[in-house]
Amino acid sequence: MPPPGERSNFLPTSVTKNQHQPSALDASILGSESDMPSQFIWPHHERPCLEAPQLACKKHGVFMVVNHGVDPGLVDRAHRCMDFFSMQLCEKQKAKRKIGENSGYSSGFVGSPNIVEQYFVSVMGQDFRHFGKVYQEYCEAMNKLSMEVMELLGLSLVLGRAYLRDFFQGNDSILRLNHYPPCPKPDLALGTGPHADPTALTILDQDQVGGLQVFADHQWNSLTPIPGAFVALCYKSCLHRPVVNNERARRSIAYFVCTKMNKTVTPATALVNVENPRIYPDFKWATFLEFTQKHYKVNMKTLEAFSNWLQK
Ligand SMILES: O=C(O)CCC(=O)C(=O)O
Numbered sequence: 604m605p606p607p608g609e610r611s612n613f614l615p616t617s618v619t620k621n622q623h624q625p626s627a628l629d630a631s632i633l634g635s636e637s638d639m640p641s642q643f644i645w646p647h648h649e650r651p652c653l654e655a656p657q658l659a660c661k662k663h664g665v666f667m668v669v670n671h672g673v674d675p676g677l678v679d680r681a682h683r684c685m686d687f688f689s690m691q692l693c694e695k696q697k698a699k700r701k702i703g704e705n706s707g708y709s710s711g712f713v714g715s716p717n718i719v720e721q722y723f724v725s726v727m728g729q730d731f732r733h734f735g736k737v738y739q740e741y742c743e744a745m746n747k748l749s750m751e752v753m754e755l756l757g758l759s760l761v762l763g764r765a766y767l768r769d770f771f772q773g774n775d776s777i778l779r780l781n782h783y784p785p786c787p788k789p790d791l792a793l794g795t796g797p798h799a800d801p802t803a804l805t806i807l808d809q810d811q812v813g814g815l816q817v818f819a820d821h822q823w824n825s826l827t828p829i830p831g832a833f834v835a836l837c838y839k840s841c842l843h844r845p846v847v848n849n850e851r852a853r854r855s856i857a858y859f860v861c862t863k864m865n866k867t868v869t870p871a872t873a874l875v876n877v878e879n880p881r882i883y884p885d886f887k888w889a890t891f892l893e894f895t896q897k898h899y900k901v902n903m904k905t906l907e908a909f910s911n912w913l914q915k
């Protein structure tokens with residue numbers, strides 16, 4: 604683990620859905636096709652800005668998503684429902700995650716219709732249907748947004764708009780609600796500790812308390828919350844850690860985009876060549892998830908460790 608260095612404020616690149624700017628892709632692909640029929644040319648004002656995700660992913664693996672169209676009222680309701688954490692422990696323990704299982708008190712799976720709502724009702728009872736409905740709706744909004752981000756990432760990798768969106772269609776993504784109570788000795792505690800998410804893309808909404816730090820340019824940098832903006836962590840997502848403080852509780856909602864459980868994860872053939880040979884063997888997402896839940900605590904070397912484990 605890299606040693607914690609100086610902390611500074613870090614402003615990641617922003618990406619907006621409707622930024623009215625020419626992009627690298629516009630210039631290199633559309634510009635060279637002089638005889639392209641007009642219906643295939645992306646109207647200038649609708650072209651996405653690709654520099655931001657390209658730069659962010661190559662450099663530090665984190666960018667902000669603004670102008671995303673997610674209802675701020677829904678994000679607000681999702682945060683208010685986290686008052687769940689103020690309930691008696693015995694109440695919360697009704698949803699306790701069991702060893703070897705992936706859903707429970709602190710994480711839940713999204714996939715089939717109403718699975719989140721049903722989950723809340725089945726483990727907590729009918730009184731919690733409202734929570735379930737809010738998080739169901741939140742997951743659906745995150746799923747829509749994450750597929751739009753996947754389109755941008757696909758374009759930025761010159762794979763085309765559909766490639767990654769199709770790859771993650773019908774995904775078995777995960778929602779995690781994080782609650783960090785105030786800590787009398789914040790210097791001795793570290794939220795969940797430094798880690799890199801093992802999933803393809805994380806869309807995180809942190810409240811305005813602040814505490815998320817990312818490791819970039821050889822130091823820990825605080826990611827100051829921007830109202831209405833989501834933090835996106837992508838590809839081999841950067842090392843990050845939530846830190847706690849001694850005054851205010853802090854909350855965040857993380858949506859981890861995963862493929863379908865039984866999907867074979869394999870590199871896009873268009874990206875593999877002699878200069879860029881493949882590094883990891885094919886695997887099923889379910890096997891990787893099992894590895895991270897039962898055999899290995901995620902860190903920066905998770906994929907290498909998984910790859911070795913698979914080939915044993
Ligand atoms: O709470 C945060 O800001 C980050 C949470 C996080 O990194 C995670 O849940 O994986």
Ligand SMILES: [Fe+2]
Pocket residue numbers: 798799800843
């Ligand atoms: Fe994380």
